[in-house]
Amino acid sequence: MSNTRQTINPYTEETLKEYTLLSQQEAENAIENANNCFANWKLVPVEERAKLALALADEFEKNQEDIIELMIDEMGKVKAQGKQEIELCIGICKYTAKIAQEQLANEERDYEPGRAIVSYQPIGVILGIQPWNFPLYQVIRYSISNLVAGNTTVMKHASNVFGMAHKIQEMYENAGFPQYAYQSLIIDGETASKLISHENIVGVTFTGSDEIGKSVAQEAAKYSKKTVLELGSNDAYLVLDDADIPLAIEACVKGRIINNGETCVSAKRFVVTKKNYDEFREGFKKAMEAINFGDPRADDTDLGPMARKDLREKLHDQVSESISAGAKIVCGCEIPEGKGYFYPASILEHVAPNMPAYDDELFGPVASLIMAQDDDDAMRIANDSRYGLGGGIFSKDEDKAVELALTHFNTGMINVNGYGLAHPNLPFGGVKSSGYGREHGGFGIKEFVNIKAVMITDTK
Template identity: 85%
Template sequence: MSNTRKTINPYTEEILEEYTLMSQQECENAIENAHNCFEEWKLVPVEKRAKLALALAGEIEKNHDEILQLMMDEMGKIKAQGKQELALCIAICKFTAQNALQQLANEEREYEPGRAIVSYQPIGVILGIQPWNFPLYQVIRYSISNLVAGNTTVMKHASNVFGMAQKIQTLYENAGFPEYAYQSLIVDGKTASKLIKHGKIMGVTFTGSDETGKSVAQEAAKYAKKTVLELGSNDAYLVLDDADIPLAIETCVIGRVINNGETCVSAKRFIVTKKNYDEFKEGFKKAMENIKFGDPKADDTDLGPMARKDLRDELHDQVSQSITGGATIVCGCEIPEGKGYFYPASILENVMPHTPAYDDELFGPVASLIKAQDDEDAMRIANDSRYGLGGGIFSRDEDKAVELALKHFNTGMININGYGLAHPNLPFGGVKNSGYGREHGGFGIKEFVNIKAVMITNTQ
């Protein structure tokens, strides 16, 4: 296999850059450098690490336009949503800086012979393996919390966003972080997997498909190394009997086509009770047909191209398999002619269990529309999934919706009468095949620390 990788603009299909992959030895050298850096970095006071997180926020702001251009060029993100991703990353850096002291502070605990201290100590070099769909956010969200905690990081980014990978390392260096505290490794997935067993890698965080995530976790488990996994999902959005249908339609369209439909925690299965099904379907179809796809840089574009041709082809294969399994087309579901890896906003209905549109993750702008008999049946269908990352409920009875969310909906995150991605002050993560561990909200900063108990016996 070639030791080079090319990045391709998914809108123009033109080659952007060609990158030479690092060798196994170069990667191992990077890990050794990260470990040597860690030995000094772990002794830097949390206050100073937090100040550098604020400096990183400033570097992201300073490089706003260049980063936005990379997002649009490398993976086809539309301009408005690229700006939102940048703003989110800045907010994450600031939240981490503002809350690190409290989150990592020593705690005094009762200890009968004297006193005890519980402390949160960094553990070493953390390997990150991250995807392309949020090319800045996915990296910042895990790396800044680990660096402020006192760890160092080496990161394998997706090969179609290697330009962003290099840019992120420059951002960290320009913010004042020590050399080797953060490093982007220009490697393929096979090489990255081999790095898990390296003696100086102390933990692994992975975002991607559930199949690959399980392989990463299995490899890490051989060496008793902790992992955090944020995997795929087919999030269900429930439109209950008492739902505000216009609100549900408007929100569900946003939730399905955001980030060109290539979002783990986005609306994918739309479970609508029999009472509202026809009204919702009519409005949903009209709204999806009005979604405009085109140049990611244009202000009036709603939907950009998919990130790679193979991803679009895979999505269309899933649609075709679902139709063979009984699903019918409401709109879209055909690859348009012309340049760019586009797929239109699409809806399938009569979606059957044991088909991709029901069981799997459709990572593109295709909605699965499912009719439920009543509210109870809708909840049953929503939980009939191997995944559990996010989800949504539409109901005018807020108390009932909260009750369902807290006690019955088996996912890590739930929206009620709205849709949102990630928030710096709230935990992000899932259950079941959507993974384990949490990021954001002060939880991620403690995922890769040694929770150490120190017991002091009173000798007087």
């Protein structure tokens, strides 16, 4: 296989840049440098590490236009959504800085012969393997919490956003983080897999498909190394008997097309009770047909191109396979002519088990519309999935919706009467085949630390 990779603009289909991959030895040298850096970085006071997180937030502000241009050019992100991604990353840095000292402070615990201390100590070099769909956020959400915790990190980014990988390392260094505290490694997946066994890699965090994620976890387990996995989903959004239908339609459209439909925690299966099915279907169809796809820089563009040609082909194959199994087209579901890897906002109905549109993740702007007999049946269908990342419930009875969310909906995150992405102060992560571990909300900063008990016997 070639030792070079090209980044391609998915709107123009033009080559942006060619990158030479690091050799295995060069990647291992980077890990050695990260480990040497860790020896000093772990001794830096938490408050000083937190100040650098604020400096990184400032770097995002300063470099906003360059970051957005990279997002548009490398993966087709709609311009306004690129700005939102940067704002989220700024919020994550500021929140991490705010809570770091409290979260990582030593705790005094009862110990009958004397006293005890519980301490949260960094453990070493963390390997991150991250996808392209949120090319800044995916990296920042795991790396800044680990760095503030006192770890160092090496990161394998997706090959179609290697320009962003370079930019992130540059911003970390310009913010004042020491050399080798954070490194973007220009490597392929095979090299990244081999790095898991390196003696100085102490943990791995991965975001991507459940198939690859499970293989990463299996490899790490051979060496007793902890992993945090976020493995996508086919999130169900429930429209119950007493739902506000216009509100549900508006939120569901947003939840399906955001980030060009290429979002793990987004609305994908729309489970609507029989009572509301026809009304929701017609309104949803009308709204999805009104979605404009085109130049991601244009102000009136709702939907940009998919990030790569092969991703569009995979999505269309899943759609075609579902149709062959009995699903029906409500709108879209055809690859448009012309330049750019576009796929229109689309809806399939009569979606049932053993179809990709029901069982798997459709990573693009295709909605799976499913009729439920009643509210109980809707909840059953929602949980009938190997995934469990996010989901949504629409009901005018807020107390009922919250009760369902808390006790019946088996996912890590649930929206009630709305749609939202990640929030710095709330935990992010899933269950079942969507992975394990949590980021954000003060939880991610403790995922890769040694929770150490020190017991001091009173000798007086």
